[in-house]
Amino acid sequence: MKKLRSIYFGLLSVVFALTLFFACKGNGSGSEDGNGSVPETLTSGKITLYADTTVQPIIEDVLAVFHSVYDKADIQQVNLPENEIVRLLLTDSASVVILPRMLTDEEARYFEKRKITPRxxxxxxxxxxxxxxxxxxDTVxxxxxxxxxxxxxxxxINKLVFDNPNSSTVQYLxxxxxxxxxxxxxxxxxxxxQxxxxxxHDNNGAVGIIGVNWLVQPPQKFAKVVEDVTVMAVKNVKTDTTAAGYYKPSQTNIATGAYPFTRKLYVLNYQGKxxxxxxFATYLSAREGQRIILKSGLLPEEIPPREINVRNEL
Structure with a gap:
């Protein structure tokens, strides 16, 4: 199974590169049209991407690299709580979003009625x-x-502190x-x-609830504050892969299921084209994007293989 997943992962990267090449070739590599604007292709044009606030840092990092590679692409990132993003989707004010869940059946019916199939x-x-x-x-x-x-x-627990009443962490918990x-x-x-x-940091006795991405990739000016708070270890029961105990949200503990509060991240694309x-979604899920996610402390969907050059010295 692991071998098949590795083959699939490699093929995905190849398909992504070929798709982008032919998309750019067929559209003048994002050259301006008669109105002076860049036509939208897989690697050019302009869109707004609405991202859940809990994963703001990692999306900013991936976008920075994506823009450096595809300079005709202009993706404006807007960070909002989950409920706000869903509301924008269901009022045709957003079409590409990052969320820690898929839409519910009831929410998805809005697009089914309009015959829009999401990617x-x-x-x-x-x-x-x-x-x-x-x-x-007490740190457990x-x-x-x-x-x-x-x-x-x-x-x-006497005091819980969330980032926003409409936050995805509120709905999740x-x-x-x-x-x-x-x-x-x-x-x-x-x-x-933040x-x-x-x-x-300023008030003892409160338990703060945040996305782990903010701990491993805080804004540079905020890094010292993050260093001065303590991450709690969470109790988990025995599973097939882990022993009962208290675990922190490390990459390893997320991967093994030892840490109990995890959730998948998705790009929900309702552009219809x-x-x-x-x-961007393809880039994020292909090898290049997965490498960035691996370095961020989150768990990528596929672990990018490491390439080691071996030299025979006589």
């Missing part, structure tokens, strides 16, 4: 991380105590806790992942 690309596995102040004496988390807090029940909405006491929502980290959104 869905899974490209990585993310983790929801929990952070506390450096002075915190029992999921059951978390669920109690989210249901408004008595819990060892509410579903796990079996709760319909956030309780009125003990749970707070700010405006961004604000959550800063709040925890082979445009720049498809080109």
């Amino acid at each position: 869905i690309t899974s490209f990585a596995t993310d983790a929801v991380a929990f952070v506390v102040n450096q002075k915190a004496t 988390l029992d999921p059951e105590e978390l669920y109690k807090a989210l249901r408004g029940e008595t819990s060892e 509410l579903k796990k806790a079996g709760a319909a909405k956030l309780p009125e006491q003990g749970v707070f929502a700010l405006k961004s992942n 604000e959550v980290i800063q709040y925890v 082979q445009g720049l959104g498809m080109g």
